[in-house]
Amino acid sequence: MFKITPMTATVIKNLFTRKSTRPYPHVVREPFELARGELYIDINDCIFCSICERKCPSQCISVDKKKGLWTCDPFACVYCGICMGVCPTRCLHHKKTWRPVATEREMISMQGTPPKAKKKSSAGKEPEGM
Amino acid sequence: MSKTIIPFGPQHPVLPEPIHLSLTLEDEIVVEALPALGYVHRGLEKLCEIRDINQMIQVVERVCGICSKIHAQCFCLGLEKMMNVEPPPRAEYLRVVWSELHRIHSHLLWLGLFADSFGFEALFYQLWKIRERVMDINEATAGNRVIISVNVLGGVRRDLSAEQVRWITSQLNMVEQELKDLQSTILDDYTIRSRTVGKGILTREKAYELGAVGPTLRGSGVAQDCRQLGSSALKHLEFQPVVEQDGDSFARNKVRFLETLQSISLVRQALKGLPKGEIKTKFKGSPEGEAVSRVEQPRGELFYYFKANGTKNLERLRIRTPTFANIPPLAAMLPGIELADVPVIVLSIDPCISCTER
Amino acid sequence: MDEKTYSENSADKPVEQPKAVLETRQIQAGSLKGEILLLKDQGYRFVTITCVDLDQESVDLIYTFDRGLEMVHLRIRQPKAESAPSVSDILFAAFLVENEIQDQFGICFDGLVLDFQNRLYLEEEVARTPFCRYNVTRNSK
Amino acid sequence: MNTIQIIMALIAGLFLAPLAVGLITGLDRRITARLQSRLGPPILQPFYDIGKLLGKEAILTNQWMAFCSLAYLAGAVISVVLFFLQSDLLLIFFVQAIGSVFLVMGALSVPSPYSQAGANRELLQILAYEPLLILVIVGIFLSTGSFKIGAVYAMDQPLLFKMPLLFLVLGIALTIKLRKSPFDISGSHHAHQEVVRGVYTEYSGPYLGIVEIAHWFEIVLFLCLISLFWSTGVVGLVILLGVTYFAEILVDNTTSRMTWKWMIGSAWSMGLVFSLINLLWLYYG
């Protein structure tokens, strides 16, 4: 049958045991090994094949082969990891932590060297265009 | 007698989602309840024409964040049926593990919100605290907390290591223990019972006729659960649907609570029987023809219809979600109850509006 | 890479692709209600209606029923210019999906018990029968 | 009472008492959080909340609401001051009741349905606890022979021993007044409500701040009433208040919100039975 307040035991137990609150942001928990966080690209390895652009479910990546420009709209990225899986050179990765919050709309665009016919030179990397 | 019309929603603290009900009241008694939808409608079925079938997995996952894995699974099952692709056994077991984990987190979420709907905050917080363990399992194994994106056509994307299997089992043991500590509160507490017993009664006949699904149907005494179809590895696992006879909010509450424990047992069984081998079948080609598929979501039966024409894009995708089916029973339950019971009864069908409107 | 499969390294054994067939029973719009009452007597319950755009003139309406996890599908071919019979008077549960089809395909249902007047989901500015690929005029009521 | 005593009482009633209640409320939120396995807000949180509300933009639906919130505040403040001046219990009771009614009138003056529903329920709450208060005051009269607060302090043993059941009755009234579960029907601090924030819905910005301060004064009054039950020693008084308040928090965390019918039914039946037994005992004992 019913009881009056069976919750009492639980709340009293809570009072005398450790609280479960994680004191974020003062203490940041170690992220999980496989967590899918912010997307980034090793632009040096990118061959501008545009597979990521075509496979992205959110259509947030655009690749300009001529200029050697890889652009991603981080505000549309859904962090699914599809592009990472299909990249032939494995140059796309997810960081383990999430992308920081922003107050302005911004794009990630990375300038690499587009592959010359046959020959692939080492590409210069520019900082993220924040 | 004076009639007042109270808008329930679209923005309401009890309900995180925007459903709008116009409640016509006579002295705090509801005489009419009209649902108004459209606040979450995105029209994503239409997206199948511009996204290919692989991209659509990510889209249908986002029909509803709470049961995303199961949406993707239903989509994959249907297309695999159309294309005659058989996922490897390990993938089938892994699918069960993740879908049941999703069911656990969804039910815990719901039990918490339900407690919140009658103002039992301590219970709400306690259940969500337990739920965080399941979210951690999701994040550790699949890389994301809510939308875990593990399904692909022909299998799954992530594998579990032996160490992870042990860790999941130990975490689930804790979840089970903590839940059992709350059992007497959820099932026996006087204040909870007096708020839920006999509220929002749906008789067995009404539930069946109005097309109720999931715990709403099973709380009314009909033992129907799509998991009985034995899709994925469920055919190898021991499973009996949870049924309650009373058909009131309390019965639905009880069904969900017991199902949570049952899902823990299913995950355990699936992890124990996890076969070795591949996690994905490779295949070629595009689907053609028509098919339907259905699986059991935390909220009930999910139904997909596919029509394809041999290209990479589907011609028509239709998603009938469980809440869509549960709204007519809800509309039948509301008249005649008190205003104070409206949140309780609305929540008792576990409404998922983003599912409903897609 | 892009034309065939999604799989990451596409070394595959091609599988024959037969055309998937959904077993449906084609019936006439006039006999729809009778058939539904018959199914109802046999203990079937309503699952949903699916509307599929076929061409300029017509759509398919697929009525799905279920009994103990076993499904039956009825199919009628519905001309877009004509009103479809509403089954919401015998199956209350159908009112929502019929309103949805009204919104998305512009098909009118005669005798809907709860009619949202094409405004179930969509506001004025986008209410242009978005799911029709071939025809974008709405039947005015 | 001489002038210095009166000034002291005024300072205590007007400044110290609400400050103390602010701290108690902060402590309440902290303990509640711990019971829910959380860390909880800083102890000074209630003051921050009030400060922020006072600094917000004032959007008023009508002028009447501003007047009502001020009248509510005035009622609460005057009743507390009267208490500290050791005035007549009945007078205090009526001043407080009038103040509470103004809160409802303000909420009723707006056509918002949530505010209306909340106001209705607030009226029902007032209806539920005011009779209980009267019974308690009658009990005090029976045991001291006077409605004056001074008479209580003149007693040589705590009232609690004479009227333990009436103390429980006052506990019920306190739960209703604190808006704690199972009686958080017309509005609560945490807005998880079927009527959004009920009676508070339409008060906003600084006026909500005023209403909150008035509510603090009401809590002061109720805690003062409770303190009357142990008037003989400060230590006993503090312990009694602490235990009572902790019991309130515990009840809040272990019950769900009930409906107004249940509230009226249980508050009246329990309250009447308990007080009747206690009053008969006082009368014939």
Add this chain to the structure above:
Amino acid sequence: MFSKFLQKCRVKSPWVLHFDCGSCNGCDIETLAVLTPVYDVERFGIINMGNPKHADVLLVTGTVNHRNKKVLRNLYDQMPSPKAVIAIGACGLSGGVFREAFNVVGGVDKVIPVNVYVPGCPAKPEAIIDGVVRALELFQAGPEGV
């Protein structure tokens, strides 16, 4: 002195209003999760208010469609200033996967001004806390900052 105290109170007591503007629930439940014991944003004085008239910070999740953009606008107008708006998740920022769907406006900032964007799909609770903390920094900067 007094205005400094008010300033401090403003930072210490942000009451949030959460509005689901057509999200898939992913971000909603993460927004709710930040209120629960494990993240417990009441540490920062944050209370989830159901009432726009009492709220200081508006958390918006979801794609924004043609029907609820009016509700969103209305809620925003009902909030007394100073106020801040935080858009959460890929959908709230740009429409996410649904950008090309027909009933999607795409992004909260097409309807009301947004102060902080929290990316993610769904945004992690930690990221949402970051977002709120960032919005509080704007409060700190004074009413002009918001």
